[in-house]
Amino acid sequence: MGLSERQQRMYAYISHFTVDxxxxxxxxxxxxxxxISSTSVVNYNLNVLVRxxxxxxxxxxxxxxxxxxxxxxxMLPGIGVVQIPLLGKIAAGQPIxxxxxxxxxxxxxxxxxxxxxxxxxxxxxxxxxxNSMIDALINDGDVVVMKKQExxxxxxxxxxxxxxxxxxxxxxIYREPKRVRLQPMNPTMKPLFQNPxxxxxxxxxxxxxxxxxxxxxxxx
Amino acid sequence: MGLSERQQRMYAYISHFTVDxxxxxxxxxxxxxxxISSTSVVNYNLNVLVRxxxxxxxxxxxxxxxxxxxxxxxMLPGIGVVQIPLLGKIAAGQPIxxxxxxxxxxxxxxxxxxxxxxxxxxxxxxxxxxNSMIDALINDGDVVVMKKQExxxxxxxxxxxxxxxxxxxxxxIYREPKRVRLQPMNPTMKPLFQNPxxxxxxxxxxxxxxxxxxxxxxxx
DNA sequence: TTATACCACGAACGCTTGTTCTGTGTCAAG
DNA sequence: CTTGACACAGAACAAGCGTTCGTGGTATAA
Numbered sequence: 001m002g003l004s005e006r007q008q009r010m011y012a013y014i015s016h017f018t019v020d021x022x023x024x025x026x027x028x029x030x031x032x033x034x035x036i037s038s039t040s041v042v043n044y045n046l047n048v049l050v051r052x053x054x055x056x057x058x059x060x061x062x063x064x065x066x067x068x069x070x071x072x073x074x075m076l077p078g079i080g081v082v083q084i085p086l087l088g089k090i091a092a093g094q095p096i097x098x099x100x101x102x103x104x105x106x107x108x109x110x111x112x113x114x115x116x117x118x119x120x121x122x123x124x125x126x127x128x129x130x131n132s133m134i135d136a137l138i139n140d141g142d143v144v145v146m147k148k149q150e151x152x153x154x155x156x157x158x159x160x161x162x163x164x165x166x167x168x169x170x171x172x173i174y175r176e177p178k179r180v181r182l183q184p185m186n187p188t189m190k191p192l193f194q195n196p197x198x199x200x201x202x203x204x205x206x207x208x209x210x211x212x213x214x215x216x217x218x219x220x
Numbered sequence: 221m222g223l224s225e226r227q228q229r230m231y232a233y234i235s236h237f238t239v240d241x242x243x244x245x246x247x248x249x250x251x252x253x254x255x256i257s258s259t260s261v262v263n264y265n266l267n268v269l270v271r272x273x274x275x276x277x278x279x280x281x282x283x284x285x286x287x288x289x290x291x292x293x294x295m296l297p298g299i300g301v302v303q304i305p306l307l308g309k310i311a312a313g314q315p316i317x318x319x320x321x322x323x324x325x326x327x328x329x330x331x332x333x334x335x336x337x338x339x340x341x342x343x344x345x346x347x348x349x350x351n352s353m354i355d356a357l358i359n360d361g362d363v364v365v366m367k368k369q370e371x372x373x374x375x376x377x378x379x380x381x382x383x384x385x386x387x388x389x390x391x392x393i394y395r396e397p398k399r400v401r402l403q404p405m406n407p408t409m410k411p412l413f414q415n416p417x418x419x420x421x422x423x424x425x426x427x428x429x430x431x432x433x434x435x436x437x438x439x440x
Numbered sequence: 441t442t443a444t445a446c447c448a449c450g451a452a453c454g455c456t457t458g459t460t461c462t463g464t465g466t467c468a469a470g
Numbered sequence: 471c472t473t474g475a476c477a478c479a480g481a482a483c484a485a486g487c488g489t490t491c492g493t494g495g496t497a498t499a500a
Binding site for chain 3: 004006036037038039040041044045060061062
């Protein structure tokens, strides 16, 4: 079942208006733009758009419209974007910079969509420096997005500070009797066993991003 | 001039609400959340936020709020969001699904910000299936974003189909006299040399995304 | 013809929501 | 002490806004 030309214009207008103004339009605003004098007609066609799965409506709420895709997820660019502070670098030989709860103004923010990162609180991002985390399948230049926390679930990928070794490492963590097993991401590599007193969890790794577009050179 | 704790909570609430619901909150919704019974007090504090340059208001418009940055530009509706079709899986033993220029309706779209991906044309995304690309530092479950192309620059990370081996692999590619060098991402691994006739470039890898949030289990 | 969707118009109702006005209490400057 | 800026509460008004109801025109099928 297709859309009428009028319904298509309504949909386009809702999209543009929402992105442009930062809020959805009202029924009367839609009507004025597509040339409908009656609010009930707009209402009628909006319900058609809902039936087609293009928008969602909230009842009895002003501007209670939103653009959705067929899975019901909010789709409009900009709605599901999270800003994460890029705090600095992470390297094997030094503690990672953790976010000061307060007002440390980050040099840089990185925007990520909700498609990629679900959580929002306590997130920060770090550039990986050096090749020391190859065993975690993490390379020089990668960006890791972490959540600050001092504990973790078994199997979580965490950044730990090994006190004796004075070293940061990224591993999956498993609590075992009297010891902690630090399992490299690379399944071909052997786990590392540590005394629980020696490991200090810095945060949980939620996301690894690798961009491969910094080369120039010749066509082959 | 700083913000009061109440004003900070108002600002945070407006941000979260707008992102979450796709529309800004009303004055009364703000008041209810931060514990202000009077709409005039909310109005008063909103004007403070305007004076501080954190939000912009439109007069006599319902939900006429928006988060702005200090340049006055709307900040939440990030302009730079790219939608990329998630076409399927990539595995060692089979050719990768390439996007039909036409109408192949993608099951799923993935939204990425311009912070992460700069290009826009000819992009598609694939789920990595299996552990065969560990040597490219790519794991089971990762998502790779590729650009469809048949040629590549030296040093590009490409997906190649090895005809004789009937195998897909992700490597950095270098043209050398009479042969092609396929260099694993992992610097500890040896390169692979191939006859140019045997390699068929499927596309260039621009981005690798790894999400690590699919485990449950016990607190340690 | 009648029936039945489908699409449209106008009007009215009532809750929603931004705005404004009056009043109160606090605190530092004069 | 007085003054004025600041922060807040409560109430009332008017416009904004979603909803509903009655009506009518135009197709297509029975």
